[in-house]
Amino acid sequence: MVGHVIGERYEITELMIPGRLSDFWSAKDLKDGSAVAVKLMNSDLLLDRVSLARFEREIKLLSEWKHPNLLRVIDSGRTEAGVPWLATRVTRVRPLYDEIADQSAPVKVVARVAAQIARVLAGAHARGHICAKRRATRSRSRCSTSAPSMSTPTCSTKTKTRSR
Numbered sequence: 001m002v003g004h005v006i007g008e009r010y011e012i013t014e015l016m017i018p019g020r021l022s023d024f025w026s027a028k029d030l031k032d033g034s035a036v037a038v039k040l041m042n043s044d045l046l047l048d049r050v051s052l053a054r055f056e057r058e059i060k061l062l063s064e065w066k067h068p069n070l071l072r073v074i075d076s077g078r079t080e081a082g083v084p085w086l087a088t089r090v091t092r093v094r095p096l097y098d099e100i101a102d103q104s105a106p107v108k109v110v111a112r113v114a115a116q117i118a119r120v121l122a123g124a125h126a127r128g129h130i131c132a133k134r135r136a137t138r139s140r141s142r143c144s145t146s147a148p149s150m151s152t153p154t155c156s157t158k159t160k161t162r163s164r
Helices: 049-064 096-101 107-126 132-137
Strands: 010-017 022-029 035-041 073-078 084-089 140-144 154-158
Touching: 010 035, 035 049, 049 073, 049 084
Parallel strands: none
Antiparallel strands: 010 022, 022 035, 035 084, 073 084, 140 154
16 A cells, blocks of 8 residues: 555555554645545445445545544545545544553543543534434434533434324
């Protein structure tokens, strides 16, 4: 993969983070020379409709939603082989998981990052992207961010009825 050009613009330089669904690669933007990260879906999952739909949904949601604690998609597309990808600016050299796992990050840093993650999740929930009750019961849910004494959203679930 190293040396391949994705989207006629991003030259892959090295594997950053391997994953089951996709891999993050370091790349160079050939237009301006800047460092970018390219998230490329694993090609062996192309025939898995669920995985493909999940990756495409991630691209769509990240492209539409701007949040200071989310990756910002700067470009996306498909390779010549039809593999979906997205490109972001490089924001972190080392995955947070690795920093926490080897306990090199101070507790203050971990707490700050955890708060940022919570804000992203609360925002996603408020936008209707996350609702555990909805997923568990396959019913429509109405989310509200005005929960008493907390700033996180709450859900009220309504079972969808069919009319004939």
